[in-house]
Amino acid sequence: MRGPGSWWRGKSTPAKVETYTRGSFHFFAVMEVTVAGLPALAQIGGALGALMLGLVCAHAAVCAFTVSRAVDWVCGGREQPVRLLGVLAALTAVVGVTALAVSAYGPQGEPVDSAAGGVFGTVTVFGVGILTLGLRERRHVYAAVAGFAAGSAPFMIATGEGVLPALVVSGIVLAGSGFVAFTAVFSVWLLRAVYELDEARETRARLAVAEERLRFGRDLHDVLGRNLAVIALKSELAVQLARRGRPEAEEQMIEVQRIAQESQREVREVVRGYREADLGAELSGARGVLAAAGISCEVSGLVAGLPDEVQSALGWVVREATTNVLRHGNAERCTVSVRQREDRVILTVENDGVSDVTTTSGGSGLAGLRERLAAVAGTLEAGAEEGVFRVVAEVPVARVAA
Incomplete structure (x- = not known):
């Protein structure tokens, strides 16, 4: 059962920052209504107070909509909301001028002046600030802030206020x-x-995969390139000798057969070396890769003396678990431990980055690991608990070593 915090923990770091940004600036819209709109209704009262509340609510709604569109633009989800920014700027000016007019020509009294001044200041400050969220150039930001600040003084003077205020x-x-x-x-x-x-x-992960593929391709080329060239030459020679009825043709075909069998053996060795993983090397590589990604990694336990089959199987568990931490989780800390208990070796990989992807146990990566461990009578358990995703692999040493 998913807890109330799983929604937040399931987000990646960029998604968390985006959600926090949206929420923070949407809260500004709520503050407008709370700090300026409701006090205006209570202090001014009547139809004029309701009008001021309506204008503040409309401005807050446009601000919230602008925040959503501007953040989408920042994240590359849509084009820059130029028209919406113009609407927000115009509405901010209209509400601000209306508030000044109410203060100058509306009902007299300190409560009315205080409420109208609050509407003017709150709407102008939040409106201009949210407006800059969708501006690309710094000079446009400076122009918006300076323009509204400089424009407020003439309007106040026009409504009868002194120059100093x-x-x-x-x-x-x-x-x-x-x-x-x-x-x-x-x-x-x-x-x-x-x-x-x-x-x-993500690019670094893709490059690592591409580099591994290139290495495998180079190994195959080095193994097969020369042998295939020799096979082609000797086959052509055997054809020419056979056409002439020379007995040496049989010797050449026997040599072709020998080279082909040798090539087959060498390809098996290359594939075997590619598919097998060394546990010590994988642990060292996991520590380095996670550290480069800003994730603290602690490795404990000894791997010396373990059979090659066990090291290979557990090495693939470490490799797959590390890949999941980098791709699917949002971890800050990862621990890897190798311990022996009686006749079993237990590998545990834990990280504090839990996402919707890692909480599912039916992925192809984990299924492949279960198949590898099953070949050495091992088991694999994976799941999330209290914000920690844990992978536990157990392999019986005695049975494998025998």
């Missing part, structure tokens, strides 16, 4: 919107960096 409010808008804009720019940079890092990790 107008400049003070303009400075507050500049500081507030600048802070939210900085948060947006940093969030975009962080989100892109995390996704690029994840893509680099």
Whole structure:
């Protein structure tokens, strides 16, 4: 049964950063309604208070929609929402001017002025900050922040405010919107960096697979290239001798047969070396690969003296488990232990990165491991428990060694 935290633990690091970014900026929209809209309704009251609440709610809804589209654009899911950014900028200006007008020409009193000022400041700061979430150029970000800050002063002066209060409010808008804009720019940079890092990790895994394939291809070429060339030459020679009725043709075909059998043996050795895994080398390689990926890896236990069949089978378990940690999980720590208990060798691989992929035990990789272990009378168990994914392989040493 999946716990309440499995949804979050099942996400990769880029997905977690993306979800956190969306949630943080969506919360700004909720704050608009809570901090500015509801107080305006309570303090202004009547139809005018309801109008102010409606404008704040509409602005908050557009902000939330802009956050979704802008984050999609940052993650490469859609084009830059230019028109939506224009709508948000226009609506921010309209709501801000309306709030100033209510403060100047609406019902008189400190509560009304306080509520209208709160609407103006909150909508302007959050609106400009969220607007910068969808801007590509830094100069556009600076222009948006400076433009709204500078534009607020003339509107306040036009509604009867003094120059000094107008400049003070303009400075507050500049500081507030600048802070939210900085948060947006940093969030975009962080989100892109995390996704690029994840893509680099996937590319490195693909390159490792490609390098292994090239190595195998080179080995086959080195083994078969010369022998096939000799077989072709001797076969042609045998044909020519046979046409002339020379007895040497039989000797040449016997030599071709010998070279073919030798090539077959050498190919088996290459494939055997490719398919077998050395447990010590795999443990050392897993530690290095995981460390390069920023995952702390601890290896304990001794592998000396184990039969070759056991080392090969357990080495493949280490290789597959390491691959799963890199591809499917979101681990920060991984431990690998090898211990002997009576006549059995137990290999345990644990990591704290649990995803929806790793929690399924029917993958082809784990099925292949079970087949390999079954050949040496071994067993494999894999599953997640309390945020830890654990792979346990057991092989009876006495039976294999015999």
